Amino acid sequence: xxxxxxxxPHSERPNSVTMTMLWVIIALAPGGVAMTWYFxxxxxxxxxxxxxxxxxxxxxxxxxxxxxxxxxxxxxxAAVTALLLAIALPPLLPWWLTVLGTVFAIVVAKHLYGGLxxxxxxxxxxxxxxxxxxxxxxxxxWLPPIMLNQHPLDFAQTLTAIFGGGLPAGLxxxxxxxxxxxxxxxxxxxxxxxxxxxxxSTLWGDxxxxxxxxxxxxxxxxxxxxxxxxxxxxxxxxxMLGAVxxxxxxxxxxxxxxHPFGLFHxxxxxxxxxxxxxxxDPVSAAxxxxxxxxxxxxIGFITYIIRHWGGYPDAVAFAVLLMNMAAPTIDYYTQxxxxxxxxxxxx
Amino acid sequence: MATSSYGRLIKDGLWSNNQALVALLGLCPLLAVTNTAxxxxxxxxxxxxxxxxxxxxxxxxxxxxxxxxxLPVFVLVIASFVTAVELSxxxxxxxxxxxxxxxxxxxxxxxxxxxRAEAFASKNSLDRSLVDGLxxxxxxxxxxxxxxxxxxxxxxxxxxxxxxxxxxxIASGLTLSLGDEFKGMLLxxxxxxxxxxxxxxxxLKNIIDKRLTQPRKAETVTAARPEPAAG
Numbered sequence: 001x002x003x004x005x006x007x008x009p010h011s012e013r014p015n016s017v018t019m020t021m022l023w024v025i026i027a028l029a030p031g032g033v034a035m036t037w038y039f040x041x042x043x044x045x046x047x048x049x050x051x052x053x054x055x056x057x058x059x060x061x062x063x064x065x066x067x068x069x070x071x072x073x074x075x076x077x078a079a080v081t082a083l084l085l086a087i088a089l090p091p092l093l094p095w096w097l098t099v100l101g102t103v104f105a106i107v108v109a110k111h112l113y114g115g116l117x118x119x120x121x122x123x124x125x126x127x128x129x130x131x132x133x134x135x136x137x138x139x140x141x142w143l144p145p146i147m148l149n150q151h152p153l154d155f156a157q158t159l160t161a162i163f164g165g166g167l168p169a170g171l172x173x174x175x176x177x178x179x180x181x182x183x184x185x186x187x188x189x190x191x192x193x194x195x196x197x198x199x200x201s202t203l204w205g206d207x208x209x210x211x212x213x214x215x216x217x218x219x220x221x222x223x224x225x226x227x228x229x230x231x232x233x234x235x236x237x238x239x240m241l242g243a244v245x246x247x248x249x250x251x252x253x254x255x256x257x258x259h260p261f262g263l264f265h266x267x268x269x270x271x272x273x274x275x276x277x278x279x280x281d282p283v284s285a286a287x288x289x290x291x292x293x294x295x296x297x298x299i300g301f302i303t304y305i306i307r308h309w310g311g312y313p314d315a316v317a318f319a320v321l322l323m324n325m326a327a328p329t330i331d332y333y334t335q336x337x338x339x340x341x342x343x344x345x346x347x
Numbered sequence: 348m349a350t351s352s353y354g355r356l357i358k359d360g361l362w363s364n365n366q367a368l369v370a371l372l373g374l375c376p377l378l379a380v381t382n383t384a385x386x387x388x389x390x391x392x393x394x395x396x397x398x399x400x401x402x403x404x405x406x407x408x409x410x411x412x413x414x415x416x417x418l419p420v421f422v423l424v425i426a427s428f429v430t431a432v433e434l435s436x437x438x439x440x441x442x443x444x445x446x447x448x449x450x451x452x453x454x455x456x457x458x459x460x461x462x463r464a465e466a467f468a469s470k471n472s473l474d475r476s477l478v479d480g481l482x483x484x485x486x487x488x489x490x491x492x493x494x495x496x497x498x499x500x501x502x503x504x505x506x507x508x509x510x511x512x513x514x515x516x517i518a519s520g521l522t523l524s525l526g527d528e529f530k531g532m533l534l535x536x537x538x539x540x541x542x543x544x545x546x547x548x549x550x551l552k553n554i555i556d557k558r559l560t561q562p563r564k565a566e567t568v569t570a571a572r573p574e575p576a577a578g
Contacts, residue, residue, distance in 0.1 A: 108543070134534040
């Protein structure tokens with residue numbers, strides 16, 4: 001009797017890029033569902049729209065570059081970029097802005113730099129920042145969460161609003177939209193009101209804005225899934241959230257009435273989404289363990305600094321892009337010693 | 348170089364050694380003022396005048412200037428012409444002068460101008476320096492105007508707005524608009540828009556060059572090498 005001898009690897013796994021991307025999409029699901037629950041169908045429409053635009057743009061660019069189209073499209077990386085962008089967009093954003101941001105993200109931020117694995121910046125955040133800088137009015141027109149929304153739109157009405165058909169009769173944009181919690185807190189503080197006074201309003205939940213903070217919880221759950229599946233390591237999320245918390249608590253204890261409690265910053269805006277899904281992008285983040293700690297902490301610090309002193313209410317996207325620039329330098333100075341080598345006295 | 352004709356000089360200046368798109372010189376004014384086509388054209392023409400006059404002057408005095416002091420002399424020549432242009436613009440195109448502001452005196456520091464004085468005019472005869480200055484200046488002006496037009500269209504949805512500042516009241520009808528519905532992309536007007544736009548223009552030029560040379564790939568490429576960017 002003969003036994004067939006097989007060389008290793010004995011068990012194969014499917015393409016790891018595709019699997020990684022698939023897990024990111026799965027982990028985004030709780031947050032996505034929560035967003036849809038609180039802010040209506042707009043999120044779903046933008047996700048579909050952005051995914052379609054991203055896949056088409058990816059296919060066209062690969063064709064233009066003379067590369068095989070199918071492997072690039074089927075590795076799901078374009079879809080992940082699109083979903084991460086779509087989830088950051090206001091629910092009633094006009095459709096062409098979603099398409100513009102997605103195409104810019106895929107074509108300019110990803111493929112002009114060499115495609116997947118070569119992009120120095122997170123493509124989804126480039127698309128988001130392009131839209132935020134270029135179209136500030138549209139990009140800040142957020143809906144209130146469902147329990148505060150006087151006029152919830154159904155699916156057809158949302159579709160009409162996004163595709164340029166305007167709002168249902170009798171509704172104005174001003175009546176429909178509302179400032180995000182970060183924006184609201186900032187405006188109120190700028191009017192020299194005290195936090196205990198500001199928080200009397202029904203807009204606020206336990207830590208952040210009502211509804212908004214729950215979306216944060218579901219992103220946290222998604223992040224834990226990614227950690228459990230070892231798609232990401234704990235270094236970047238922990239150091240980023242830690243840095244935000246340290247900064248916020250420090251200022252909170254210095255002056256409790258003009259600096260919100262630390263967890264407000266964690267559960268508002270894009271902090272949790274950014275910490276688990278965006279800052280951990282394996283391509284544009286730092287790669288060494290020590291480097292990841294520095295990278296995440298700096299994102300946290302910059303986020304708080306821009307939120308507090310800068311011109312924009314939220315800053316995760318800017319912080320991530322700024323640190324993307326620093327990531328190669330961080331990696332250079334945090335290279336781990338080769339196993340077995342002793343440190344020479346001077347390093 | 349001695350055997351090349353005027354045609355070659357003109358082609359170099361307008362295309363194959365374009366100071367903005369190939370040599371990447373004079374980027375500071377190029378990026379800073381090209382938020383509208385008219386601004387780009389205005390600064391382009393000012394630069395064109397200065398580069399032509401300085402090329403001519405440097406060529407005339409090239410045999411009397413000792414090599415040790417040539418650069419200060421060139422800068423002095425350029426600065427005199429820039430001052431003249433600045434005062435003239437202040438007199439006749441006051442509104443445009445106010446918009447371009449600091450970037451008119453800064454033409455003195457435009458590397459493209461001192462680059463041509465050093466690399467070309469100080470070694471070539473008067474007529475050739477004149478043609479070179481004109482060609483380089485026009486090439487730079489074209490790049491500035493095209494970039495300005497692109498950014499203006501993307502950012503504000505207009506073309507040749509404020510043309511009356513330059514050509515008088517009669518030109519105010521020249522302004523084209525893409526319609527009031529067009530929502531401008533603010534980023535195109537902001538500094539990043541200039542970098543991205545210039546990047547796309549350079550890419551487009553390289554694609555055209557590649558397409559042009561591809562059919563004749565077998566022939567040896569004898570195109571003039573661009574000078575390295577110097578600042």
